[in-house]
Amino acid sequence: MTETLDIKITKTTHSRLAETDFDNLPFGKTFSDHMFVADYADGEWKNLQVIPYGEIGLSPAISALHYGQSFFEGLKAYKHADGKVTIFRPDKNAIRFNKSAERLCMPTLPEEIFLQSMAAVVDLDREWVPSKPNHALYIRPFMFATDPYLGVTPSATYKYMVICGPVGPYFSKTLRVKIETYYTRAAEGGMGYAKAAGNYGSAMLPSRKAAEEGFDQLIWTDAKEHKYVEEMGAANAMFMLDGKLITAEAKDTILDGVTRDTVIALAKEWGIEVETRKVSVAEIIEGAKTGKLTDAFGAGTAATIASVGSISVDGEEYFLSDPKTREFSQKVLATLDAIKYGRAEDTHGWNYLVG
Ligand code: PLP
Ligand code: COI
Numbered sequence: 001m002t003e004t005l006d007i008k009i010t011k012t013t014h015s016r017l018a019e020t021d022f023d024n025l026p027f028g029k030t031f032s033d034h035m036f037v038a039d040y041a042d043g044e045w046k047n048l049q050v051i052p053y054g055e056i057g058l059s060p061a062i063s064a065l066h067y068g069q070s071f072f073e074g075l076k077a078y079k080h081a082d083g084k085v086t087i088f089r090p091d092k093n094a095i096r097f098n099k100s101a102e103r104l105c106m107p108t109l110p111e112e113i114f115l116q117s118m119a120a121v122v123d124l125d126r127e128w129v130p131s132k133p134n135h136a137l138y139i140r141p142f143m144f145a146t147d148p149y150l151g152v153t154p155s156a157t158y159k160y161m162v163i164c165g166p167v168g169p170y171f172s173k174t175l176r177v178k179i180e181t182y183y184t185r186a187a188e189g190g191m192g193y194a195k196a197a198g199n200y201g202s203a204m205l206p207s208r209k210a211a212e213e214g215f216d217q218l219i220w221t222d223a224k225e226h227k228y229v230e231e232m233g234a235a236n237a238m239f240m241l242d243g244k245l246i247t248a249e250a251k252d253t254i255l256d257g258v259t260r261d262t263v264i265a266l267a268k269e270w271g272i273e274v275e276t277r278k279v280s281v282a283e284i285i286e287g288a289k290t291g292k293l294t295d296a297f298g299a300g301t302a303a304t305i306a307s308v309g310s311i312s313v314d315g316e317e318y319f320l321s322d323p324k325t326r327e328f329s330q331k332v333l334a335t336l337d338a339i340k341y342g343r344a345e346d347t348h349g350w351n352y353l354v355g
Helices: 063-067 091-104 112-122 199-200 204-210 258-269 281-290 329-340
Strands: 034-043 043-052 068-070 077-079 085-088 134-147 160-165 176-180 216-221 228-232 235-239 244-247 272-275 293-300 304-313 316-319 351-354
Touching: 034 112, 043 112, 063 134, 063 160, 068 091, 068 199, 077 112, 085 112, 091 112, 091 134, 091 258, 112 134, 112 160, 176 293, 204 216, 228 258, 228 281, 235 258, 235 272, 235 281, 244 258, 244 351, 258 304, 258 329, 281 293, 281 304, 281 316, 293 329
Parallel strands: 176 216, 176 304, 244 272
Antiparallel strands: 034 043, 034 160, 068 134, 077 085, 077 134, 085 351, 134 160, 216 228, 228 235, 235 244, 235 293, 293 304, 304 316
16 A cells, blocks of 8 residues: 655635636646645655645756756646546656656655645645536646755755646647748657756747747657657657557657546547657648548647647648548547546546545
8 A cells, every 4th residue: 555645734815716717718828726845855755735825935057047957847637526526547647757857966855745736736626627628637747956046056956846837728720830941849868758957948939939820730840850750749749640649759858647548548549540740741641632641630648639730841831621521530539538537437547636
C-alpha cells in the first residue's frame, strides 16, 4: 500500500466559488481556492502544504527567472454524474514530470507526492470541478529553481506547486494551421521532450507571426530539413492517412503526449493500423490534395481532440473535410469523453479517483 503523506492543510476563509462565472471560463484565467506547495532543500522534499491560492514572495535573483530551470505538467480532473471526481492518467504525467526534471538538472519528485498533492487540492476544491460537458478542472503542477544566486549552475533549492482552475476546451474552433518551415521548436539533443518553460517561451515569436497571418497553431517540423512533421505548439499532431493513423514517433524533439498515447491505444483496439514514424510534410500535403488525408487533429490535455480544418505550407492552403463528418476523431472524442466522465466502463484503469 502507498503511504499517506503528511500534508498540512490550511483552508481559505473566503471562497471565490460563488463569484465565479462558470459559463464564462477562458482557459487559464480562473483559479480555484487552494494550491499545493512543497520545498526542496538539503536533498529532500519538505513542508508539504495545501494553502489558499494566492501570491508567493520570491527573491528577484531566483535562477528560474534568469536561467529557466522551470517546467510544468498539465492534467484534468473530471466530474462524473454520480459526483465522483477522477484525474485522467496521472501516473503517465508523473513519469514525464521526472523526465523533465532530469533534463533540467532538477530534483525528481516521488510519484506519491505528485499524485497526493494533486488529489489533496482537487479534493478540497471539488466544488470547482465543472459539471458541464467538455469542461474540467485543469491541474497545473510545476517546479522551479529558487536559489537566489546568479551563477549559471543548478539550484540547490526548488519549489513544487500545484494550481488548478475550471476550464472549457483550449481551442474553441476548428484550427487553421501553418506548417513552420523556418523557426524550430526543438532540435535533436535539445529538450523538446521536456515540458520545459523555455520551450513555450521560444515558440511565442513564431506563433505570434503565424497568428498575425491568421493561423491558430503551428505544426513544427524537424530542425535539420523542415521536411518532417513533429508536433503542434500545445498538442501532438495526428493524421488519418489512407486508413492508417499516423503520427511522429516520440523522440527527443517531441513531447510524448498522454492524449497521443491514449488515442493510439484506442485505435489499436479498434483494429486500426497505427504508424509512429517520420511523417513527411510532402505526404500530408499529397494526402490533402488527393483526399486520402481523411482526418487531422491536435491531441492534448488542454486541447482535447482539436480538429484541423486547413493546413498551409509555403503560402498554399489545403482544406480538409468538415470535422463533423470525420469518423475517427469523432469516435475518439466520444469514447474518451465517455471514459473520462464515467459514462463508459474504465477498462484500462485510466481514471484516478480523488477522495
Ligand atoms: N505537445 C506539447 C508541446 C504540449 O504542450 C502538449 C500539452 O501538454 C502536448 C503535446 C500534449 O500532451 P498531453 O496529451 O500529455 O497533454
Ligand atoms: C496541456 O495540454 O496541458 C498543456 O500544457 C498545453 C498548454 C501549454 C496550455
